[in-house]
Amino acid sequence: MASIIERNGKYCVVINYTDDNGKRRQKWETFKTRAEAEIFKSKVQYSNARGLPKSIPSASTIEELLEEFVNSYGKERWSYSNYASNKGVIKNYIVPYVGKMKVKDVSPRWIENYYQTLLKSKKVHQSSKTKEEQLITPYMVKTIHKLLHCAFSQAVRWEMIQTNPFDHVLLPKCKEKPRDIWELDDLKKALDACEDPILELCINLAFSCSLRLGEVLGLTWKCVHISDDLINNNSAWIYVDKQLQRVTVEAFNELGDSAVMLKFPQSNTRVTTRLVLKEPKTSSSVRKIFLPKTVALLLKERKKQVREFKSILGDDYQDYDLVVCYENGTPIEHGKIREMFNNLIKENDLRPVVFHSLRHSSTTYKLKISGGDIKAVQGDTGHAEAAMITERYAHILDDDRRVNAEKFEEMFYQEKKQTEETDDEDIEKVIRKLKESPELLQILKSLTK
Helix, strand or coil: CEEEEEECCEEEEEEEEECCCCCEEEEEEEECCHHHHHHHHHHHHHHHHCCCCCCCCCCCEHHHHHHHHHHHHHHHHCCHHHHHHHHHHHHHHHHHHHCCCEHHHCCHHHHHHHHHHHHCCECCCCCCCCCCCCECCHHHHHHHHHHHHHHHHHHHHCCCCCCCHHHHCCCCCCCCCCCCCCCHHHHHHHHHHCCCHHHHHHHHHHHHHCCCHHHHHCCEHHHEECCHHHHHCCCCEEEECCEEEEEEHHHHHHHCCCCEEEECCCCCCCCCEEEEEECCCCHHHCEEEECCHHHHHHHHHHHHHHHHHHHHHHHHCCCCCECCECCCCCECCHHHHHHHHHHHHHHCCCCCCCCCHHHHHHHHHHHHHCCCCHHHHHHHHCCCCHHHHHHHCHHHHHHHHHHHHHHHHHHHHHHHHHHHHHHHHHHHHHHHHHHHCHHHHHHHHHHHC
């Protein structure tokens, strides 16, 4: 049942409903005009007539909306890392600034003022070690906008609001620096200087197979196919179906363990994170990748080394079937590989890049050697959509299109010009001959008559 009450020049729709515990409740929704109130009242009555649930979304402020949004949307769709990062964004940059704002009062103008306020505010550092004060970046504002836009789209579906005010917001300019990557000479120099077999293997897998670091560290021997026949036929391959990741205990408890294949033992019960082997980022990330012969032989040598560790340690070897692991079989985490990689760069005066840039280098050169075959490259990288490759690596595809234009010029226009020039030269020769021979000119005149 719903009724309209006029109060202080505004119109309130009073809704009587039953909550999830069976208790009768009353909710008030305020509108500026009677017409808006009548529309909302009609929707409530329509829902009751159709036998739809009589309880309604209770969120009225942004903070309440986000709480419902996380519980009903985020827990169903977000990965562990997305859940942790989005909860951090809500806690640090949304609730303290605009948490008490009424959802129905949010407008594009108000949102843009909120974003300008953020750009003048200090960034919240997750680590206590970081002492340098920094302002919130336009990139972070873009992240906040993406989260709020999604939440308010859900509010529209819940019929809490009619339109999404974030649809028409003008975002601050965000200049994204292109990721610096190694050229082939840089990579060869790094591999020549690398003396650690584990790091060498990680670099080769990331570059040749376009793997993320978590996929490298989560690779298991049952997914590595490197028999002699396969290697000799250049058909050795790996199957990527999991990744190593450290997740927060909160995210783990909230989202459950349906995506987890293996939980590694915890050395300390007080830690707030948990190391797991889990399903990849997206379903498209599950893929088969063929190996260059050199990388297949590196894996074969690594497998021989792992067998030796097992025979030496016996029962003390903790066998998780990992390709990249310590001598006792326990997993090597992201931070350790990044530390080894950074030391390699410093000690050999290499161009500074992050480990993930190897994946970008891989994609770049695969696009080049395949002549821009986006689908083939996408099969190796595991990107969910081909558009992610065309947008991020547009400069490589532009190079190929430039070469195509150059070839078009050589094969069509230059050949056409040469033909025209030859015709012009022939006409000039005829005219010259006629000038040199008056008799020939007279014959031509008589023929034309």
